[in-house]
Structures are given as structure tokens and as C-alpha cells.
Amino acid sequence: DGKIPKxxxxxxxxxxxxxxxxxxTTTLKLGTGICLVPERNPLLLAKxxxxxxxxSKGRFQFGIGAGWLREETDIMGGDFAHRWAQTREAILAMKQLWTTVESEYHGKYYDFPPVYSFPGPAQKPHPPVLLGxxxxxxxxxxxEYGDGWMPIRVTPEDVKKGRAKLDELANAAGRDPRSIQIMVFHQQADRDLLKTLEEAGADSVTVRLETASEEEALNSxxxxxxxxx
Structure with a gap:
């Protein structure tokens, strides 16, 4: 009906x-859930x-996605049909910016000569990149280019299958499967469910908190x- 959901x-x-x-805050993990990478310039986003x-002294986790709304991606300058290819390039470019002093990248979507990008992240080599x-x-x-999987509203069985597939692909690529985390996103605060997700292979779970007034949020x-x- 053309109306934007609240x-x-x-x-x-x-x-x-x-x-x-x-x-x-001092210990709370901070993260995006999710940042639409094709809609942002990687030079600015890396900074x-x-x-x-x-x-935050190394508390950030970079949850990313490529978007689903063509009109939005088009308006923001992204290539909707190839948004994941564009996302891949952006992440590879940002990794260069985070890990080298004179960073350069040459790709289809992003191409820049040696540049400086300061400050560097507190986490080394960079904050974890979690794909939604x-x-x-x-x-x-x-x-290929992430540090974890961040699915939303999945069942423990989905997590179990996902962990098995990630382990299989990581081993085939010569990568340690333990270097890949699973963060289940946007779940209910249910102790039994969280335990089951952990047993299925989730390393962490974020619990959903709806937008509300300060008093309502604190009660939640x-x-x-x-x-x-």
C-alpha cells in the first residue's frame, strides 16, 4: 500500500x-544488523x-548485507543485479584499508590508488565481518571473505545444517572452521531456545528489542x- 512499516x-x-x-558502555558488544554495503562508499565505510x-576499544562486529529493495539500491548508486559481487569488492577493499598503511584496490566497482586511511581498527586484523x-x-x-554467518529468525536445525556446511566448505578451502562464527540474529529472549541454538552450533545470539520509549526499553x-x- 506504499506505507513504510513502523x-x-x-x-x-x-x-x-x-x-x-x-x-x-564498557563491555557490551556493538554491531550492525545489518549494514547495506552496496549503498555506501567503502572508503568512508572503512573509516x-x-x-x-x-x-569502543575493539567491541564492534560488522554485520553486513546487500539489500533486497531494488529501488533503494538504485537510488543509492548500487548495482542491484550484482549487489553481492559489489559487496565482495567493497569488503576486500576495506580489508586493504584496515590492514595496510598505503592501501590500494583495483576492481570493477571500486578503484583507488594508494591512500592512507586512519584511524585503524582496534581489533586486528579488523573487526569480524558477519554476513547476513x-x-x-x-x-x-x-x-571466502567473511568471519561469520549472521542469519535471522532461524531454527536450531537451520543452524546445525549451516554449521555443517560452513565446516565442509572451510575445510575444502584450507581454512580453519573454528575461525568462522555463527551469530543468530533477532531471537526471542527464551532461555531454552537460546540453549538449543548453542547446542546446534551457534556461537552467540542477539535478542530482539523493539523500538520503544526509555522506560519501556528498560523494562524489556x-x-x-x-x-x-
């Missing part, structure tokens, strides 16, 4: 929000990620803590 209308810029969060990681989604090629992408957090801990 859940989308409430979304703020993740890096501004995480900058605020990093200033008032935003590194800055958040520096301010359930696309058929997600596991190949994770093994208290209930989550009671359910989880």
Missing part, C-alpha cells in the same frame, strides 16, 4: 547510534567501522535479563 521508520543511522552506545572499533541472510551462496561468501531489558540469565 519498524523501518524507527531505524536510525547505525554508526551515529553505535557511537553514542560506545560512550556509555566509520574503524572509528567505532577504536572508540539465507541465500544459497551465503556459506561460500562467508568462507529487565525481562530479557531474567529470561536469559
Amino acid at each position: 519498524v523501518y521508520a524507527d531505524i536510525v543511522d547505525p554508526f551515529v547510534a553505535l557511537g553514542r552506545a560506545s560512550a556509555v 566509520e567501522v574503524a572509528t567505532i572499533d577504536m572508540y 541472510g539465507m541465500a544459497k551462496n551465503v556459506f561460500k561468501r562467508v568462507v 531489558l529487565e525481562k530479557m535479563a531474567e529470561a536469559v540469565f
